[in-house]
Amino acid sequence: MSTIAFIGLGNMGGPMAANLIKAGHRVIGTDLAPAAVERHVAAGGVAGASIAAAVAEADVVVTMLPSGREVKALYGGAQGIIASAKAGAILIDSSTIDVDSARAVATDAAARGLAMIDAPVSGGVGGATAGTLTFMCGGDDAAFARAKPYLEAMGKTIVHAGGPGNGQAAKICNNMILGITMIATSEAFVLAEKLGLDAQKLFDIASKSSGQSWSLTTYCPVPGPVPTSPANRSYQAGFTAAMMLKDLKLAQDAARSAGAVTPLGAEATALYGLYAAQGEASTDFSGIVNFLRGK
Ligand code: NAD
Missing domain, CATH: 1.10.1040.10 (N-(1-d-carboxylethyl)-l-norvaline Dehydrogenase; domain 2)
Incomplete structure (x- = not known):
């Protein structure tokens, strides 16, 4: 069992986090929308006090956010995911975002010695709920290998497309x-x-x-x-x-x-x-x- 921080519990993130809970993980969820966090707790998850607090405890961080703007904002900064993550944590961004932002965030994570992959999905809300998503992943071989077991709890087809940004x-x-x-x-x-x-x-x-x-x-x-x-x-x-x-x-x-x-x-x-x-x-x-x- 791992402790996972899951940020962005929307239409896709909510059911994806629920599948990580079903796989036996402790999942600390955060979202701007209180109703999304309430649904996460009802599914057996934990409510994070803040993004920094949730990430500081986590072996794995998964983000499922609307766009590159939110991803850059939440990964960067003094209270951001990269600054708050434990040494040795693996970061997984499953949002669909622009390739340049995905590569910039991966570079910042690497500068702190953190493993990161971009892992956007196809399969929609139905696939997120059924745990049958396809993940298209970008990152180095070691980061992909570490992320894969967690992706398998949320998806059926997990493809390594190459280096950072190649999933996007x-x-x-x-x-x-x-x-x-x-x-x-x-x-x-x-x-x-x-x-x-x-x-x-x-x-x-x-x-x-x-x-x-x-x-x-x-x-x-x-x-x-x-x-x-x-x-x-x-x-x-x-x-x-x-x-x-x-x-x-x-x-x-x-x-x-x-x-x-x-x-x-x-x-x-x-x-x-x-x-x-x-x-x-x-x-x-x-x-x-x-x-x-x-x-
Ligand atoms: P959504 O709007 O339902 O969920 C996004 C969540 O992020 C929301 O709950 C929002 O409150 C939260 N959020 C935004 N800013 C935040 C912040 N600063 N801190 C914490 N939480 C924050 O969107 P979705 O449909 O779940 O899509 C998420 C991503 O998945 C998007 O990038 C989308 O393009 C991609 N995607 C969606 C589908 C689909 O069918 N819905 C399919 C494939 C890929």
Whole structure:
């Protein structure tokens, strides 16, 4: 059993912390929202008096925060995670943040001799609750090996993507593919409608042809062909348009910073920006098919 400080007990962090408790760990939780801490205590966790106090006791620190701004703020400073951590503690940031911030925080942790990995996830709230998340990890081999048993209590697939920041790089590259293929798939279904081609027929053919992708065969943006896709429940999320937009913006930031040419990523970012701004930020990201249809 280890003592774990868990910071950020929101939609994802709450159930992830609950799975660490179920695995037998003592989990000291903190969050700005008192209700989140109350839920953590009800699940068998301990309420931290402050971030510094929780971290000072912990063998492992896990953070699950909204963005790079919060991650940089909470890891840095005199009362921050890096300054407060015990010698020998392992730091795991599972938030989805920009690659540059992830690398900057890892450098600061290393300067204090602390092991750290970035470990963003895919799988959503369902995966966080079921303990079946995929973790994409960046950090050195020793840090990854030490973090892995804790990640296994919260996820099913744990992948080491390389050095610091590479977990974030893997996450945003994957989600840039996803955003682009969802728009491409949606455009094809809208065109098929206009041409009088039945959606099921297009699905049957494209899913066995070179148009095949996860956006088509697992998450089909029109109702019917894939009964479990959000299209069959009025595009209730799932993965919201706002989250897709966040990840596409992170990919664009990274592309600018690294000098990569990503014109389709840029176009997908613009389209998801327009779609979200129409009051659809909380709608599933596959609902962009309705935007493309002009409805
Ligand atoms: P959330 O907003 O529900 O949770 C974030 C939590 O952090 C909140 O409870 C908030 O109060 C807390 N917090 C913010 N600032 C804090 C501070 N200074 N001190 C302590 N607590 C603080 O968000 P979420 O959906 O749990 O997402 C968390 C991260 O996971 C994000 O980076 C998101 O992009 C990523 N993610 C989310 C999903 C999903 O489906 N929700 C899927 C994959 C990845």
